[in-house]
Structure formats: structure tokens, C-alpha cells
Amino acid sequence: SLMFIHKVGRLPVVNEDEELVGILSKSDIFRAVVGNKLELQQNEEYNDWLSKRYYGTVDWKNRLSLEMPDLVKVFRANKVKSIIDIGCESGEHTIALAKLGYTVVGVERSRAMTRRAKEKLAVLSQPIAERIRFYGGELEDFIEKGTFKDQPFQAALFLGNTISHNPHNFEDVIKQTEKLLTGAKVMIFQITNFEKIFKTLNRLVSFNVVSADYAASQYAEHIFLQYYDPSRDGGKTILKTFAIFDFDGKQWEFYGLRSALFAYATKERVTKALHAAGYRDIQFYGSDFDGRKWDRLFRKPYRPLQSDWLNIIARKE
Numbered sequence: 001s002l003m004f005i006h007k008v009g010r011l012p013v014v015n016e017d018e019e020l021v022g023i024l025s026k027s028d029i030f031r032a033v034v035g036n037k038l039e040l041q042q043n044e045e046y047n048d049w050l051s052k053r054y055y056g057t058v059d060w061k062n063r064l065s066l067e068m069p070d071l072v073k074v075f076r077a078n079k080v081k082s083i084i085d086i087g088c089e090s091g092e093h094t095i096a097l098a099k100l101g102y103t104v105v106g107v108e109r110s111r112a113m114t115r116r117a118k119e120k121l122a123v124l125s126q127p128i129a130e131r132i133r134f135y136g137g138e139l140e141d142f143i144e145k146g147t148f149k150d151q152p153f154q155a156a157l158f159l160g161n162t163i164s165h166n167p168h169n170f171e172d173v174i175k176q177t178e179k180l181l182t183g184a185k186v187m188i189f190q191i192t193n194f195e196k197i198f199k200t201l202n203r204l205v206s207f208n209v210v211s212a213d214y215a216a217s218q219y220a221e222h223i224f225l226q227y228y229d230p231s232r233d234g235g236k237t238i239l240k241t242f243a244i245f246d247f248d249g250k251q252w253e254f255y256g257l258r259s260a261l262f263a264y265a266t267k268e269r270v271t272k273a274l275h276a277a278g279y280r281d282i283q284f285y286g287s288d289f290d291g292r293k294w295d296r297l298f299r300k301p302y303r304p305l306q307s308d309w310l311n312i313i314a315r316k317e
Contacts, residue, residue: 087162091117206291
């Protein structure tokens, strides 16, 4: 990982007489750790795997304190009362919005994440819990079954890079979601800024050492390493890889590494998909994220080589 960060491709290997005996590459190190092939995961399996370590370390207090005021401002300006939170993870935004009086449906394809979200309902007051419904599965399946036909929404959320988790059909997801909405038909997206990752960060999303202070952890710390491979199919999809290491207080051990295909959801491609769904009122913002600390959603302009997130508000009367 230090070789990656400092852009060192290879290291010389010398013997005790300082004579060159070989060359060690980053690929050699990864093969020694994980083998010759990485397991390519479906997005549901990928998120189930992450839920066991990564999502438990998210600083939700920090994230919600910064993101919720901006979301509420948009919802109030557009008279939003009912929201569908797509890719709701463990339901933190869904619950926070319900506490403010909104009726919210959370949809999450990861079974593990859906279970965690539903477990949180038990500790909520009845009036708040009654404003929430969590559904585990694919959004398209629920739409096809007519699950939401009697519940009109005024807004849809795609936070935490959710839209990119649909590598082959994100445009259709946007089009199908528009049909669920009424009123201003607000859509809000929080998308990883891939342009910065490839042009500025040399594909590295983040490298973080994190305290494992959540209740279910038996470890003292984790290391999270995230990076992307460039598109190899003409700009349609990109490969994301996530590696995790655990520290038990005495030594580090390798927990696992997973790769999954993501949609290459650039500003241009998302704008085109929104236009195809009939949207013309589209606003773009940027925000920062170092892998741990979050930022306001709609306070800064989007800067392609500086912003960590591309945040979008789309409205359609």
C-alpha cells in the first residue's frame, strides 16, 4: 500500500552483500496475500461483505449532522413529504428523516444491511416507526410487482454512490424511479467523483487506519484500502476493489479483498440519463470526503479535479 501511495512500481531485492537478486512488484505482493485471482462479487454480496467491517465504523453522527440540513432544505423548498431512500444501507438517513416527520421507504439489496435496518425499528417510538418501511431486494423487482403503486413519493435519494452500484442499468434505474415520483419529482444523487480518482489520485480512493470501536468488533483497528481500475469496456463500467486488514492489539491479519463492477457514472452520463427521463432543472455541487470525515452536500461548486463527491439535485415539475 505504501508503494501504491508513493507511486513506486517496483523495489529492488538485494542480498546481505547488497547485490541485486531480484525485483519485487506490487503485483507480487498482492499475489502472495490473496492469490492469483480476485473474487468478482455481485453488488449484493459485496455490500454484505462490507457490512461486517466497514459500515460499522462509519461516523454517522458526523455524516448526518452535515448532510441532513442540506437535504431538509431541498425537501422543504419542494414541498416533499414522502421519500424513497434507494440503497439505504443500514437505514440511518431513512430513520433520521422519519424523526423529522417525513414518511420514508428504504430499499436495500443487501440482506445483511436490510436486517440491520429493520432491527433499529424496535427501539424507535411507535409514531416514528410507523413512518418507515424497509424493503430488502432490487428496486426494479419491487417496481415490477407494483409494491409502491399506492404510495406516491415526491423525492428519491441515491446517497453513498448508490447509483453506481448498478453497473449495467443505472440509466434505466433513473427512468424507473422517475415514474414513482409526483410533484417536483426531486432526485438527489451523491456520486463518487471518478474524474478526480483517475486524473489526480492515481486510482486510489482512500487508505485509512480506523479504530474498531463499534459494539460487535473483537479488533482494535482496521485498515481499509479502496481503489478503482480504469474502464475496459468503453467507459461503461469500472472495477472497484476493497481490501480490509484487522489488528487484534498484537498483530495485523488479512481479513479479505473483494472486487465488484460499478457503473462509470460520470457527470456527463448521469446528466444524459436525467435528460432521457425528462429532467432539465439539474444542479451540480461538490463535497469533500477523506474516507472518514464527511461534508455538507450543497454548499460548494463541483470541481472535477478537487471534489471527492459529485452531488446532484434534479427537479421536474
